[in-house]
Amino acid sequence: MNKVAIIGVGHTKFGRLEDKDLMELLSEASLKAIEDSNTDNKDFDSVYVGAMSPGIFNQLSGIASALVDKISLIPAAADHIKNGPASGGSAIKAGFQAIASGMSDLVLVVGGEKMTHITTPGYVTSNVATLTHPEAERRHGVSLPSFGGMLTRAYLEKYNAELDWISDIAIKNHKNGTLNQNAHFQRTIEDFMKSAIQKGKGSWDNVHDFLNDDKTNPVIADPLRLFHICPISDGSAALVLCNADNAKEFCDTPIIISGIGQATDTHIVYEREDITSLKALRTCSEQAYKMAKKEPQDIDVCEAHDAFSILEAIQSEDLGFFKKGEGAKAAHEGLTEIGGKIPINPSGGLKARGHPLGATGVAQVVELFWQLRGEAGKRQVEGAETGITCNFGGFGNNILSILVERI
């Protein structure tokens, strides 16, 4: 199997990007990655585009074919990879396999989504809810936030945890997001609180009081409140991959993709043995660790899929960093902050960097690329040499874990 290196990355601003359409966002991230990788005049063999629902959100199909034309990579092969909110992770895996097999030597992987232009209430959430099981779940009105609420309640009860600890994950990620100029949100939750106080909307002694107040942080899916849930965002992120044997032609410090795992679980959530544990993540992270010959304790930095803050706690357990039931408490104790035992989501995560569905899995690896090259600025995890991701397609029924290393 050929080794696969990342030699350049691109990342648009994430957020409410009113003046850019999906193809412009994909192009912007792609061209940044191509420039960053010094491959401007090279022939790309393949392009893989991760996006969840450009047909429904943007009335576009054939986006991969359209992109190669727009950024002048014809006649490169081009495919669109879909795996819900893990479309980006799956696109990376497709690009990895193209090079690992020897079918391609130089590959562009780009993920993106454009959603904030949709003004019909519930349109985005309803379409994302098509990931749930149509008969057993969706027809009863289940949406992904309702699963997030149910999972939070089950976890808090099973492990005697506190909702404030889940809030601490959101607080950390918003804090990290202020250190990331690409993040959707540029303010800490304390900033939001101070702003509300200044506007005379209330007075709180601390940020948890602010977060537990129905006026400022309404319940969305009991017990989850607004600040426990990621936003709807626009954005794109891209990677240039090449055969690692050639990587030094393009850059001094390539980052190697040394492990990739992907696993599925039951579509119907209630069929799982234990909803507070992600069997698919345990399986796929074991695959990634084994392939890279690493253990959880070898990991210096992690990008997790905190679409709901509870998920980061559970993922930190199923990735092997903490025992079952101890992830939320670990976050509360600061172990997952930058400078903590295992920094999780230094980028701000889905909560603060934002969650343009198909972009997320790629943005996670872009963040690890910067962290492992020591280029993450104010949010740098000192000495990071090895990182791992968790990227969620569906609600725990299709998960990828990608392990990267500086070698």
Next chain:
Amino acid sequence: MNKVAIIGVGHTKFGRLEDKDLMELLSEASLKAIEDSNTDNKDFDSVYVGAMSPGIFNQLSGIASALVDKISLIPAAADHIKNGPASGGSAIKAGFQAIASGMSDLVLVVGGEKMTHITTPGYVTSNVATLTHPEAERRHGVSLPSFGGMLTRAYLEKYNAELDWISDIAIKNHKNGTLNQNAHFQRTIEDFMKSAIQKGKGSWDNVHDFLNDDKTNPVIADPLRLFHICPISDGSAALVLCNADNAKEFCDTPIIISGIGQATDTHIVYEREDITSLKALRTCSEQAYKMAKKEPQDIDVCEAHDAFSILEAIQSEDLGFFKKGEGAKAAHEGLTEIGGKIPINPSGGLKARGHPLGATGVAQVVELFWQLRGEAGKRQVEGAETGITCNFGGFGNNILSILVERI
């Protein structure tokens, strides 16, 4: 690079399948392929699903994750591959690369689409038209059939060819379709003519008169008429792929995928040097021939993408079987019939087997699998050992060619 073998196939009936939904069709083809491959109790590593627009046509996302659950292949990795009407071909390529890279040993590839339940006039055609360029083409009302008409006129004028020769391609494919129990249409065009005569709708001396009559064969996109255009169909087809080193564990006569090419061309059709020639097909078939160390004259049987009958003529040239401008005449002269110099679409092709978008690329390889194993019944191409496909994503701007061999 690991060699990749096809060890079993599955194929549903194609047509207007009123009592089956998309997931049932994908399951049916998948389970047939698994049974055919003797892998019933084996652990699959990966599943790749090719489908063009299940979000728009069926309000489904996460179809790959849902399928692995439905057919009990958890925890196999699962991704949905999209490349317009070449989604099936791209899914095969993804499965090929998974095995060629060593990341997977046993892979299910399935393609499918379910469209005939949609009753809103123009809904399907409008959605397929999202493959065209939004500003340069779609906003002016361009649809794929209008491109088919334009291409036909350009070809007839440039090469002094006759529309009846294009009709001969449709006549041949309907005839072949009567030999394929899975085909959407089970009647020859002569059968349609005789039926119309019996119903007192007219009288014609021969099938070309029938096909040139506005009453029985209305103009859709001048000069293309109804019988020059493939139908909207439901259906699914599947392959089981494995590392060729292990293939003999499962079957006596595995078929090897020895070449795969994929290439793109300009999104905007008018930007191409010559619209009567498919540059992307010339590029990708050259890749496939080179990889397999074969030449066009080594090919015994071909499955082409005759969404419009003109496309089969042009593809037969760009695949290297005939000189430019001679494809339509060759079809007229019978060279592409079963028993001819190079039989094209013994299955009936998109015209008669039908065209459930995402299924087509997989169904093409299923047909070649049967042909190369001598299992194609009344439509068997005698002594066929090598076959090639052409699968179209968009209107010539993303094409795959897959070369298979019996070894």
